[in-house]
C-alpha cells in the first residue's frame with residue numbers, strides 16, 4: 016500500500032495551546048492520523064515561522080508546496096471575503112449551531128464551493144467555543160464609553176466598534192500586553208480566559224467583559240490541497256475526516272474545561288472583574304453588525320450567497336434553540 | 350568591447366541609482382506616517398486602519414528597493430579577514446563571482462515571486478481587515494520588480510569589473526554628479 | 531546519518547568557505563541555501579521563498595529598524611551625537627574609559643526603547659564609532675563595546691526575543707519582561723566594570739581626553755557646554771522612552787518619536803536644510819537596506835536548513851546527553867551557543883527549544899528562568915564570529931579603516947562577559963525569578 020508523507024503549516028506559534036499543542040490541536044490531529052492509518056499517512060507539522068510566516072499558509076496549500084494548513088478561515092478575508100463566515104459570524108451561531116450548519120445545514124458544501132476554484136478544500140478541525148468580549152481598563156457602562164476608546168480588535172468586529180466611535184488599533188499578539196499595560200490602548204480582545212491569562216492581560220486591565228458577541232464560536236480550519244486530497248485512497252480520506260471531526264469535539268471540550276478553571280483563577284487570585292456588557296450596548300452592537308454584514312453581502316456575490324444561507328439556517332435554528340437550549344440556560348441550569 | 354561593457358554597466362547603474370534616490374524618500378514618509386498615527390491617536394483619538402497598514406507597506410517597499418540601491422552604493426557586508434590579504438587579481442575574481450552569483454539568485458527569486466504576485470492578482474487580494482489597503486498584489490509586485498533591479502545592478506557591477514580588468518585605462522569615475530531628486 | 535542531514539552539514543561548511551573568501555554575507559546565504567536545498571529536496575519547497583521574504587519586509591516589529599536608523603543618521607549628520615560623546619569624555623576628566631561607558635549607557639537607554647538588535651547596533655555604531663576611534667580608543671575595544679551595548683536591547687525589555695520566547699515557552703510577555711530586567715542590568719554592570727578594569731590595566735586602549743585639552747575649559751564652561759549638548763539627545767530619549775512609559779506609543783511605534791524628534795531638533799537648531807534632509811534620507815535608506823539585504827537573502831538558507839531536517843542534527847546530538855537536569859540545561863546552552871555561530875536567533879529558537887521544553891516543563895523547572903538563560907545565550911550568539919548579526923551590522927556602518935578582524939578581536943572579551951553573566955543567572959536563579967514574583971507578574 017502506498018504511504019504518504021505530507022506537510023502541514025500552521026498560522027500559530029510553536030507550543031500555543033489549542034492552536035498548536037494539546038488535545039484536539041493540529042499537532043494532535045497529525046498524531047491521530049498517523050496512528051489510525053498505521054503510518055500510511057504521516058503529516059509533519061510546522062508552526063508559524065518555522066517554514067513560512069503565519070498568514071502565508073493559504074497560498075502554500077494552494078500551489079501544493081505543502082498539503083495542509085491549520086488556521087482560521089477569516090484570515091483569508093482579503094482573498095475571499097466570504098471565508099469569514101466559516102470561522103465565526105458576530106451575533107451568529109454558537110458551537111452547537113455552527114457545527115449543525117457546517118455538517119448538516121449545507122455549510123461545508125458552500126465552503127467547498129467557495130474554495131474549489133482555488134484548488135483547495137477545508138474541514139472544520141477545532142473550535143474555541145464562545146470567546147470573551149475582551150479586557151478593558153475602565154468599566155463599560157453605556158454606549159458613550161466606546162467613544163474614543165482605543166482598542167486592539169482585528170477583523171469585522173473592529174469595523175463594528177469603529178462605527179461606535181472606537182479607535183481601532185492593529186497590534187501583533189506580543190505587543191498587546193505592553194500596549195495595554197501602559198494605556199496606549201484602553202481595551203484588547205484576544206481569545207478566552209485560558210489563552211488570555213497566558214498573555215498576562217490580567218496584569219494590564221481588570222475589567223473582563225463577556226460574552227463574545229463578535230465570536231460566539233470560532234472554528235479552526237484544516238485547509239487541504241485538492242490535488243493531494245484526490246490522490247488519497249478512500250480509507251485515508253475517511254481517516255482525515257474522522258480525525259478532524261474528533262479534534263473539533265476534543266478541542267472544544269478541552270477549552271470548556273480549561274476556561275472554567277482559568278476564569279476562576281483570574282477572578283479569585285488576580286482581582287479580575289468578569290461582567291456582562293450592558294443590554295443597550297449589546298443591542299446597538301447588533302444593529303451595527305447587521306448593517307455591516309448586509310453591506311458586505313451587497314458588495315460581493317459569493318459573500319451574499321453564504322450570508323443568505325447562513326442567516327436562513329440561523330433563523331430556523333434560533334426557533335429551535337428558543338424552546339430547547341435557551342430556557343434550559345435561563346431557568347433550569349444552575 | 351571593454352568600453353562598451355563599461356558604458357552599459359554605467360548606464361544600468363545610473364538607472365538603479367536614480368530609482369533608489371526616489372525610493373529613499375519612502376523612509377521619511379514612513380517616519381511621518383508612524384509619528385502621525387501615534388500623535389493623532391493620542392491627542393485626537395483618531396486612527397485609520399489604512400494608515401496603520403501604510404506603515405509596513407512603506408517599510409516593505411523601502412526594504413525591497415533598498416537592496417539594489419544599497420549595492421549601487423557599495424553597502425554590502427563581507428568578511429574581509431582573508432579577502433584583504435588576497436592579491437588584487439584574486440580580489441577582482443571574488444568580486445565578479447559574488448556579483449554573478451547574486452545576479453543568478455536575484456533572477457531566480459524574481460521568477461519565483463512573479464508567480465506569488467500572479468496568484469494574489471488572480472483573486473484581487475486586499476487586506477483581511479476592513480478599512481485596510483486594497484490591491485495587496487501591488488505591494489507584492491514590488492518583490493519581482495526589486496529583484497530584477499537587483500539583478501541588473503549585480504550584472505552591471507560584474508560587467509564594470511570585467512571591463513576595467515580588460516582595459517585597465519583610467520576611466521573617469523561616474524555617478525558622482527548627484528541629481529537633485 | 532541520512533543524506534539530507536549530511537547536506538545540511540555541507541551547506542554550513544560551504545557557507546563558511548564562501549564567507550571567508552570574501553563573498554558578501556547575503557550572497558553566501560542565498561546561494562548555499564538554494565544549491566543545497568535543491569540537492570536535498572528538489573525545487574518545490576523554494577516556492578515558499580517569496581512568502582518568507584514578504585513576511586520579513588512587512589514584519590511589523592521590524593519597523594523600529596528604519597525608524598531608529600533614521601534617527602541615528604540625523605543625529606550623526608547634525609553632529610549632535612559627536613559633541614555629546616566629546617563633552618561626556620571631557621566631563622569624566624581624567625577617568626579613563628569615559629566615552630565607552632557613555633556608549634554602554636546609551637545602549638541601555640536605547641535598549642529600553644527598542645527590542646530590535648540591528649536597530650541599536652547600527653544606530654550606536656553610526657553615532658559613536660567615529661568619535662571614539664578619533665579619540666584614540668583601541669579599535670577592538672571600540673567595536674566590542676558598541677556591539678555588546680547594542681545587543682543589550684534584546685535582553686532589556688521590551689524585546690523581540692522575549693516576545694518570541696514568551697510565545698514559544700507559554701509564559702506571559704509581562705513575566706519575561708520583568709524577569710529579564712535584572713539580568714539585563716547585570717550585564718550592563720559587567721560591561722562597565724570591564725571598561726573600568728581596562729582603564730586601570732590597559733589605559734592606552736581607553737584613553738581619557740588629554741589634560742591640556744581639558745584645561746581649555748573651565749568648570750563653568752564645561753557645565754554650560756554639557757547642558758547645551760546633553761539636552762537635545764536627552765530630549766530624544768525622553769521622547770522615545772517617555773512615549774512608551776506614558777502610554778502614548780506602543781514599543782515599536784515609539785521609535786518614530788525619536789526619528790520625528792530628530793528632524794524637529796535639527797530644524798530648531800537651524801541645521802535642517804534641504805541638503806541635510808536629502809543626505810539623511812539617502813544614507814538612512816542605504817543603511818536600512820544593508821540590514822534588510824541580509825535578512826531577505828537569509829530566507830533561502832533558513833528554508834533549506836529546515837527542509838533538509840537540520841533540526842534532526844540537534845535531536846541526534848541530544849540523545850547522547852548524560853542524565854540530570856543541570857546536564858540537560860548546560861547541553862541546551864551549548865547547543866544554542868553552537869547554533870549561534872551560523873543561524874539566526876529565530877531559527878535557533880524554533881529548532882532547539884521545542885526539543886527541550888517538554889523535558890523542563892515535566893520536571894517542574896521555572897520556565898521564566900529557562901527563558902532568561904536562553905535569552906542571554908541568544909544575545910551572545912549575536913556576537914559570535916563569524917556569523918554574529920551584530921558584527922555584520924556594525925561592519926556595515928563602520929569606516930573602511932575598521933577590518934572585520936578588529937571587530938572579531940573586540941567582541942571576544944564581551945562574549946566572555948556574557949558567559950559570566952549567563953553563569954551568574956544559572957547559579958542564582960533569583961536574578962530572574964525574584965522581580966516577577968515580587969510585582970506579581
Ligand code: NA
Pocket residue numbers: 640641642643644645646682683684685686687688689
Ligand atoms: Na529592549
Ligand code: NA
Pocket residue numbers: 869870871872873910911912913914915917918919
Ligand atoms: Na552568531
